[in-house]
Amino acid sequence: MSVVTVQLGQCGNQIGPELFSTVYEDSTGAGRKTYQESSRERFFWETSDGVLVARSVLVDMEPKVISQAVAKASKSGKWRYGEKAHFCQKQGSGNNWANGYCVHGPRHKESVEDLVRREVERCDRLAGIFAMMSVAGGTGSGVGTFVTQCLRDMYPQAFILNHLTWPYGTGEVIVQNYNSVLTLSRLYQLSDALVVHENDTVHKICSRLMNIKHISIGDINKVIAHQLGSVLQPAYTGDSPSNYSRNPIGELLSSLVCHPEYKLLSLCNIPQMSHTSLAYSAYTWPGLLKHLRQMLIANARMEEGIDWKVCVPSSRGDSVRTGQMGFNRSLANLMILRGKDVSSADAGAFKDPALYVPWLPPDGTFSLWNSPVPFNGYEKSASLVSNSQSLLKPLDNMVRKAWNMFVSRAYMHQYTKFGISEDDFLDSFTTLEQIISSYSHL
Amino acid sequence: MGVRTVCFCRRSDGGGGGATGSRISGLRARAVLVDMEEGVLSEVLQGPLRQLFSTTQLISDVSGSGNNWAVGHHSYGSVYREQIVDQVRRAAEQCDCLQCFFIIHSMGGGTGSGLGTRVLKLLEDEFPEVCRLVTAVYPSAEDDVITSPYNSVLAMRELTEHADCVLPIENQSLVDIVSKIQHMAHTGKPGSVIKKDSTIISGQGGVAKTEKPFDAMNNIVANLLLNITSSARFEGSLNMDLNEIAMNLVPFPRLHYLVSSLTPLYTLADVNIPTRRLDQMFTDAFSKDHQLMRADPKHNLYLACALMLRGNVQLSDLRRNIERLRPTLSFVQWNTEGWKTGLCSVPPVGHTHSLLALANNTCVKPSFMELRERFVRLYRKKAHLHHYLGVDGMDVSGFSEALSSLTGLIDQYSQLDSTNTAPSQDPPRLNIAC
Numbered sequence: 001m002s003v004v005t006v007q008l009g010q011c012g013n014q015i016g017p018e019l020f021s022t023v024y025e026d027s028t029g030a031g032r033k034t035y036q037e038s039s040r041e042r043f044f045w046e047t048s049d050g051v052l053v054a055r056s057v058l059v060d061m062e063p064k065v066i067s068q069a070v071a072k073a074s075k076s077g078k079w080r081y082g083e084k085a086h087f088c089q090k091q092g093s094g095n096n097w098a099n100g101y102c103v104h105g106p107r108h109k110e111s112v113e114d115l116v117r118r119e120v121e122r123c124d125r126l127a128g129i130f131a132m133m134s135v136a137g138g139t140g141s142g143v144g145t146f147v148t149q150c151l152r153d154m155y156p157q158a159f160i161l162n163h164l165t166w167p168y169g170t171g172e173v174i175v176q177n178y179n180s181v182l183t184l185s186r187l188y189q190l191s192d193a194l195v196v197h198e199n200d201t202v203h204k205i206c207s208r209l210m211n212i213k214h215i216s217i218g219d220i221n222k223v224i225a226h227q228l229g230s231v232l233q234p235a236y237t238g239d240s241p242s243n244y245s246r247n248p249i250g251e252l253l254s255s256l257v258c259h260p261e262y263k264l265l266s267l268c269n270i271p272q273m274s275h276t277s278l279a280y281s282a283y284t285w286p287g288l289l290k291h292l293r294q295m296l297i298a299n300a301r302m303e304e305g306i307d308w309k310v311c312v313p314s315s316r317g318d319s320v321r322t323g324q325m326g327f328n329r330s331l332a333n334l335m336i337l338r339g340k341d342v343s344s345a346d347a348g349a350f351k352d353p354a355l356y357v358p359w360l361p362p363d364g365t366f367s368l369w370n371s372p373v374p375f376n377g378y379e380k381s382a383s384l385v386s387n388s389q390s391l392l393k394p395l396d397n398m399v400r401k402a403w404n405m406f407v408s409r410a411y412m413h414q415y416t417k418f419g420i421s422e423d424d425f426l427d428s429f430t431t432l433e434q435i436i437s438s439y440s441h442l
Numbered sequence: 443m444g445v446r447t448v449c450f451c452r453r454s455d456g457g458g459g460g461a462t463g464s465r466i467s468g469l470r471a472r473a474v475l476v477d478m479e480e481g482v483l484s485e486v487l488q489g490p491l492r493q494l495f496s497t498t499q500l501i502s503d504v505s506g507s508g509n510n511w512a513v514g515h516h517s518y519g520s521v522y523r524e525q526i527v528d529q530v531r532r533a534a535e536q537c538d539c540l541q542c543f544f545i546i547h548s549m550g551g552g553t554g555s556g557l558g559t560r561v562l563k564l565l566e567d568e569f570p571e572v573c574r575l576v577t578a579v580y581p582s583a584e585d586d587v588i589t590s591p592y593n594s595v596l597a598m599r600e601l602t603e604h605a606d607c608v609l610p611i612e613n614q615s616l617v618d619i620v621s622k623i624q625h626m627a628h629t630g631k632p633g634s635v636i637k638k639d640s641t642i643i644s645g646q647g648g649v650a651k652t653e654k655p656f657d658a659m660n661n662i663v664a665n666l667l668l669n670i671t672s673s674a675r676f677e678g679s680l681n682m683d684l685n686e687i688a689m690n691l692v693p694f695p696r697l698h699y700l701v702s703s704l705t706p707l708y709t710l711a712d713v714n715i716p717t718r719r720l721d722q723m724f725t726d727a728f729s730k731d732h733q734l735m736r737a738d739p740k741h742n743l744y745l746a747c748a749l750m751l752r753g754n755v756q757l758s759d760l761r762r763n764i765e766r767l768r769p770t771l772s773f774v775q776w777n778t779e780g781w782k783t784g785l786c787s788v789p790p791v792g793h794t795h796s797l798l799a800l801a802n803n804t805c806v807k808p809s810f811m812e813l814r815e816r817f818v819r820l821y822r823k824k825a826h827l828h829h830y831l832g833v834d835g836m837d838v839s840g841f842s843e844a845l846s847s848l849t850g851l852i853d854q855y856s857q858l859d860s861t862n863t864a865p866s867q868d869p870p871r872l873n874i875a876c
Contacts, residue, residue, distance in 0.1 A: 010681060064677050090539035094685030095782075138686075170764055171781035172680070174690040174746050207758070215758035217679040217785070400868060401779070407869040408776040410693035410745075426872075433874045 001127035001246040003042055003232065004119045005056040008147060009093075009140025011165050012132040013058055013065045014217065017073055018225035019132075020044075020054045023233055024079050026376045035373045038234040038244040044079060045122055052079040055123065057115045058086035059147065061093045061104050061139045085119070087111050093138030097179040098418035100142020105150075108143075113150055120155070128159035128249030130232075131191075136167035136176035141183040148190045159249040162191040163228065166198040166394060175411050177402035182420070184395075185428035188435065193257050195265045196391055197224050201301045208304050210274045226376055227269045230383040235336055235369040245369070255334045255367035256387045258360060261438050262331050266390045268295060269383040270303045278377055285337070285345035288382045292335070293349050299328040299390045312354045329442045330356050330365070330388035337370040339380035345370070357442050392439045399432050450671075451494065452536050467493055472537065474499055474529045476561065478518055478553045479506035499533070501525055507552025508829075511593040514556020516835035526561055527568055534569065541674070542573040542684040544667065545605075549597050550581035550590030559600035566604050573688050575670075576605045577663060580735065582614040583812065589826050591816035596840065598813070599847040606688045607698050609666065610806065612735040616659035619643070622731070623707055640792035641708040665790065666702055666734065669798040672752050672786040679757070682750055682784025690782040691746045691802045697854060701739055701801045703732040706793070720755065720795070724763040727799040728771070735809060742805035743862045744773045748782040750798040753789030760785065772862055807855040814848050821845070 007016035020043060027039035044052040054073070058066045058081065066086050073080045087108065093100040120126055129151055133140030144162075151160055164183075167176045187194060202223050206215045210223070234244035237251050245251055257263055270292055271283055291303050298310035310326040333355075337345050347368050356365040375381050405411065406425055416422070451469040471494040477483050483502045486495060501522060507514040534540050543565050547554030565574055578601060581590040601608050620643055627636050642665045643658040673681045692698045705726040727749070730738040751760055760783055773780055790796050820826065821841065830836050 014679070062681070062683070064681065068677060091541050092681075092683050092685055094683070094689045096685075096689050138689075168761065169779065170761075170768065171779040172783050173686075174777065174780045174782050203758075203761070213758075214756040216756045220757070400871070403871055404868060405776045410776055411689075413695050414689055414692070429872050430874055433872050437874065 001042065001125045001248070002045075002055055002123035003127050003249065004116065004123065004129050005043075005054070006116060006129060006131045006147065006151070007056060007058045007069075008131060008133040008144040009060055009137055010065045011134035011137070011140050012144070013060055013069050015163075015165065015221045015224055016056060016058070016132055017069045018218075018221045019228055019232075020056070020073070020079060021076070022222075022225040022229040022376060024052070026229060026233060032373050034244065035234055035371070042127065042232070042234070042248075053082050054079060054085075055119055056081060056085060057112070057119055059088070059112055059115075059139075059143065060086075061089045061091065061100070061143065063088045063090060082119075085115060087115055093142055095136075095138045095173050095175060095179070096414055096418065097138060097142040097145075097175075097182045098415040098420035100138045100144070101146045101182070102142075102419040104139070105143050105146025109146075109150055112147055113154060116151065117154070120158075125246070126155075126158055127247060128161055129155070130161050130163065130249075132163045134165040134167065135180040135183045136165075136173045137179065140165075141179045145183050145186050145190075148187060152190045159253055160190070160192050161195060161249055161253075162187055162193070163195045163197070165224070166196055166398070168199045168203070169394075169397065172199075175405075175414070177398050177405065178411065178415070178425075180398050181402045181428050181432060182425070184435075185431040188263060188431065191263065192253050193263045193265050195228075195267060195385070197227070197267065198394055205272055205302050209272045209302055211277075212274070223272065226272075227267050227383065230269050230338065230375050230381060231267065231336060231385055233338075233371070233375060235338070235371045237369045238367055244371075251367075251369075252334060252385065256332045256385060258332060258364060258387075261435070262387055264387065264391045264395070264435075264439070266301075266386050266388065267383065268292070268301050268386075269381060270295070271378065271381065272302065275377065283380050285341065285380065285382075288380060289345060289347060289349065292382050292384055296330065296333065296350075296384060296386060296388070296390075297328055297355065298326060299388075301390075312352065314354070328389050330386055331360065331442065332356070332365050332367075332387045334367045334369065334385040336383040336385070337368070337381075338373060338375040338383075339378065340372075340374060342370045342372050342380075345382075389439050389442055392436065395432070395439075396436055399429065399436065403429060469494060471495055471499070472533050474501065474526065474533060476501045476522070476526065476553070476557060478503040478514065478557065480504060499529060501529065507556060509550075509587050509589050509593065510552040510829055510833070511556040511589075511596045512830040512833035512836035512840075514552040514554075514558070515560045515596070516556075516833050518553070518557050519560035520835070522557070523560075523564065527564060530565065531568070540569070540572055542575055543569070544575055544577065546577045546663075548579040548581070549594040550579075550585055550587050551593060554579075555593040555597040559597045559604070562600055562604045573606045573685055574604070575684065575688070576601055576608045577611060577667065578608055579611045579613060579663075580809070580813070582612060583816070584614075589820070589829070591813060591820055592826070592830065592841075594813055595817045595848055596844045598810075598851075599844040602696050602698075602847055602851055605698065607692060607700060609700055609702050609800075610735050610809070611663055611666075611702075612809070613659070615734050615736055616662050618731070619662060619707065619734075620658045626708065636708045637792065642704050662704065662734065665704060666798070668790065669704065669750055669752065669796065670800075672750065672788065672790075673784050676786050676788040678752075678784065678786035678788075680783060680785040682748070682782065682786075686782065686784075687748060687800065691748055691800060693745055693777070693802070694854075696851060697745065697802065699802070699806045701737050701803055701806060702734045703727050703729075703799045703801075704734070705732055705797050705799075707732070720759055721763055721766070723795070723797050724767060727797050728767060735806070737803070737805035737809060739801045739803040739805045740771060742772070742803050742807075743859055744771055744777075744780065745802040745804075745858065746777060746780040746782065747771075747773075747802070748784070748800040750784045750786065750800075751795070752786045752797075753793060753795030754787075755785065755795045757785065774858060775861060804855045804859050807852055807859070810848060810852050810855075814845070814852065817845065817848075 133144035237245040300306040547558035
């Protein structure tokens with residue numbers, strides 16, 4: 001079962017190649033033939049000369065990033081992008097969501113749809129579509145939202161997962177909060193789930209855990225690719241305990257997205273360290289799982305600086321009280337363990353009903369996948385995909401800042417000139433306040 | 443020729459003739475040069491860059507505009523309208539994808555100021571969707587052209603209404619920067635030798651052999667334009683193109699005057715002297731000595747700020763410096779984290795790294811107020827007014843409207859400044875029924 005990736009804008013086209021490299025390298029190695037076959041089938045197809053080609057469509061409104069991505073892959077000699085798998089223009093979207101969504105999207109709809117159709121038809125069976133984009137700019141966010149809409153229309157039954165990169169809180173793009181609000185409000189309806197990475201969080205992982213002195217965008221992207229790879233690589237699941245699951249995205253969605261009002265998924269993965277430290281570290285499953293559990297309930301995204309004082313409330317008090325105690329309530333969690341002695345790992349502590357909302361059936365809240373194959377050089381690694389309150393605060397901040405700006409009507413003329421009105425903004429704000437309210441009252 | 447040169451030049455059809463071994467043969471500048479007297483244009487046609495321009499790209503007349511905006515705008519504007527539109531259209535048709543117009547002129551004279559702003563309007567009419575970025579050189583207070591305040595204010599109204607972005611430059615600031623560099627170069631102190639071609643006043647990599655009077659100052663402006671377009675010409679991990687600059691830095695249509703600064707001014711030659719730290723480069727970008735107009739953004743209110751970093755600088759250096767400098771700067775209440783950032787891998791010639799800062803900041807207000815003062819002093823006495831009113835198409839309402847446009851602009855900045863003192867509180871959020 002194969003995944004078709006759609007890389008949108010600069011961010012999508014920078015993370016995408018890292019993801020393909022990560023899964024390629026991970027699937028290469030001794031003693032993992034079925035793993036390799038499953039992984040390769042999921043992400044690549046093979047030409048008659050035995051060259052691996054990524055199942056990916058690259059879309060951008062300016063050419064430089066796509067050229068770089070394609071060239072770098074070709075040079076690696078290990079895998080490459082399809083020759084005609086990309087679509088780009090020259091003038092960019094100018095960080096303007098409205099320009100991306102109202103102008104570029106419709107203008108190039110057919111070309112992009114053709115490219116995706118070709119990739120989808122090449123798959124024996126489609127596991128799902130994985131769209132990668134940022135929310136801060138103009139193309140990933142605006143064109144990305146439009147393309148997601150087209151994909152939803154083209155494939156109403158397919159699973160569509162959107163990977164979103166949220167920008168640094170202290171700006172990369174001044175209108176990033178507007179672009180984010182417009183994107184999130186619409187994607188919420190269109191997508192099956194939104195998997196989010198925040199640049200601030202990943203940056204901290206790079207600086208504190210991986211000890212990188214001069215962090216580059218490439219470093220950030222490698223961490224994101226590692227975390228995504230740990231979820232998307234083959235694993236044994238509840239539905240498929242003795243063969244690698246052929247429906248990973250479907251199973252992920254059914255484990256985590258029980259209600260259309262709750263689609264925000266966060267991701268964490270431990271351990272994370274620099275490659276030089278890898279050789280000197282030894283972890284036990286109990287140790288890893290203990291940290292991961294506390295990370296979940298205290299809403300820490302990395303294994304440093306965890307607040308061990310936060311504990312699971314013994315009684316279901318009102319959410320305000322538990323919120324003040326710093327407790328992060330979950331709707332559902334999916335844990336993926338990879339590596340040595342994985343069957344000995346005991347994840348019982350994650351099944352505690354007190355971690356979850358009481359109105360969901362307890363057997364639907366926690367799912368566990370595993371694979372005995374060590375992932376990306378880590379002897380043992382544990383990932384947790386969470387549908388919880390962990391993204392509530394960043395989302396609220398984003399909406400607060402966007403609202404502040406909106407009240408003063410700053411930059412409105414830049415959006416209205418392309419066809420997005422103040423009412424469109426109000427609709428988006430309403431949608432997001434609703435989502436914030438839903439997650440706050442878990 | 444790769445992307446880099448294609449941006450500003452195109453291959454001439456039939457290949458260029460001219461000197462063999464010349465790097466620029468076969469290229470034509472994507473440009474239209476307009477002047478109502480012949481001196482400067484003749485020099486270009488005889489100078490080392492002559493191959494870049496075909497004579498049809500140059501539009502000129504004989505007698506000049508007499509430092510009279512009305513003559514430039516109305517008289518020559520009408521006479522040469524067709525020809526200018528024609529040339530611009532021809533140049534535009536040679537582009538695969540036209541992204542932006544750079545309009546470069548001074549404010550104090552007659553042609554640049556008058557005809558220049560007429561061209562601005564014309565570009566808006568003929569190419570409404572293409573961004574118009576104006577580099578405008580404002581006269582200093584000690585300018586020897588008596589009517590420069592009239593010309594500048596009349597032109598400003600056009601810029602406010604028809605430009606997407608304006609980069610005001612003041613000659614005095616350029617002079618100060620040039621002296622600073624030359625002073626550094628001539629102190630003779632050990633460790634103060636500047637690396638050849640590494641200043642922002644040298645035409646690094648340029649073709650000219652001898653320096654002409656305004657060359658040093660003009661090179662600064664040229665470097666500004668090179669830095670602004672670096673992301674369009676070279677690769678980088680975080681691209682920032684011209685449309686993004688206009689989008690992020692202009693929150694309200696008329697408030698589009700951006701103060702620019704370039705650092706470092708030079709690189710020291712002696713490798714044993716520790717290079718001025720990267721962080722110093724960021725600090726300098728916000729100091730009033732590095733601004734290309736006399737303005738102090740650090741002590742005024744920011745509406746938005748863009749940083750374009752070139753060379754071997756990483757994301758973490760950028761973030762660290764933003765974190766460090768943020769508390770020292772005032773941002774408007776609705777844009778407290780108003781930063782637009784870009785990273786381009788290729789540094790300017792002669793440097794290992796460089797930084798361009800563009801600020802939409804109320805610090806332009808004092809300069810505009812001074813300009814208005816100088817205008818009013820003349821206007822009150824009706825000095826030289828008859829030279830303008832005698833021109834067909836120009837009447838008194840032109841003056842009063844230009845004045846009120848400038849006053850309105852200054853008021854908008856004042857209003858923003860006043861919000862800075864009020865205690866900031868988030869406006870109440872949208873209430874939804876739960």
